[in-house]
Amino acid sequence: MSPQIEILVAGGGIGGLAAALATARAGHRVRLFERAPAFSEVGAGIQISPNVVRVLQAWGLQDGLQAVAAFPDALQVRSALSGRTLGRLRLAGRAEALYGAPYATIHRADLHQLLLQAVQAQPEVSLHLNSPVTLAEAETDGVALLTPQKKRIEGDVLVGADGLWSAVRQALLGVQPPRVTGHLAFRAMLPQTHLPAALRSTCVTAWLGPDLHVVVYPVRGGHWLNVVAIVHGEVEGDLAQWDHGNNASQLLAVLSDCCSPLQDLVRAVPEWRLWALCDRPPLARPEDMAQGRVALLGDAAHPMRPYLAQGAGMAIEDAHALCRALDQQAIDLPTRLRRYALNRWQRCARVQARAERNGRVFHATGPVQWGRDAAMALLGERLLDVPWLYAGDPLNPLPDA
Ligand code: FAD
DSSP, X not given: OOOOOEEEEEOOSHHHHHHHHHHHHTTOEEEEEOSSSSOOOOSOEXXXXXXXXHHHHHTTOHHHHHHHOBOXXXXXXXXXXXXXXXXXXXXXXXXXXXXXXXXXXXXHHHHHHHHHHHHXXXXXXXXXXXXXXXXXXXETTEEEEEOTTOOEEEESEEEEOOOTTOHHHHHHHOOOXXXXXXXXXXXXXXXXXXXXXXXXXXXXXXXXXXXXEEEEEEEGGGTEEEEEEEEEOXXXXXXXXXXEEEOHHHHHHHTTTSOHHHHHHHHHOOOEEEEEEEEOOOOOSGGGTEETTEEEOGGXXXXXXXGGSOHHHHHHHHHHHHHHHHTOTTSOHHHHHHXXXXXXXXXXXXXXXXXXXXXXXXXXXXXXXXXXXXXXXHHTHHHHOOHHHHSOOTXXXXXXX
């Protein structure tokens, strides 16, 4: 076990808790500061692919995951207009055989709770709610956070895991607001028993249509269904606060040309939440992830479009890689953090770029749509699988293509 490092973590989302867990398990002392009055996550689902499940298993979360997640049979891609199946990727059994871990889908609150409980079981972690913090100082021999009451909190290393609108990132890299994607996400969850049998599912289904797609998958041991519909559109107001209740009428208007099973599913959802999606361009250099004694992690470092379902996954991989970098006792802490960034930035940039490209392909019209559908029919699983990502080592900066 390496000598204890005093780690400060800003943010208690999936990324911050993952960082706290990984580093506390390695014997470091962690103080985590969350601006909200309680630890919570939005009521929506999340897909966690085998590369991420492997990390969670390494942290001893296998049984907890097994108890609350769903493990879909397959990913099926369907035309939102005709309902036709365009492609299919087997997941159950195949993911374990090829990538050493299952493909899971889970309620975000369940994953958050799993991480929180594991963190709370670590004696060297203290958790502080109602604590919005920012970077006060990063010197060669230490870092300091600042609370709104101007209280200084000192440590050896700061992990900025404070999300898309990160205050730590802003203090470190300057003000560069996130990019407005022009895409809106409608999200909902409902018990499968509230649906007619024909609409229930044990698969991840991606419905692709012109300028839209809808992703549906089971969570909570398969008892609930998560539905997310992405459409083109803009909203007004403060984008940092953009999460609002909504009903199906606006969504149904956009989906009016879609096939009846998809419209029936949308009609069956009693309540939606609406998000405006923002991201940042792919990381261009390791200095965007770590400088001196400050490291960024998760959405604070690389917020991405959700079209490869990897934002939280990359945050969890970051936490694993950060912990491994901090273990390298022969080098000083800034060099360890630089090594973390060097190990991570290209893989995260590649995932960011691929997610953006997926959005264009999912929403394609005309010849691109025709080519997409033809390629899926021809290549099937080979097109839908992502071996470099699912088999990839979170520490390998240049995964195989
Ligand atoms: P956040 O979840 O944003 O957490 C940041 C935390 O920091 C929050 O708790 C916040 O309150 C706190 N905070 C903020 N500022 C401060 C401050 N100054 N001081 C202290 N605390 C602060 N990812 C996947 O892996 N799979 C998926 O299937 C998937 N689907 C998605 C679908 C949609 C529609 C969207 C929008 C995203 C999806 N993602 C998915 C991405 C994923 O949600 C995010 O990448 C992930 O939640 C980022 O976690 P984080 O901890 O880095 O940031």
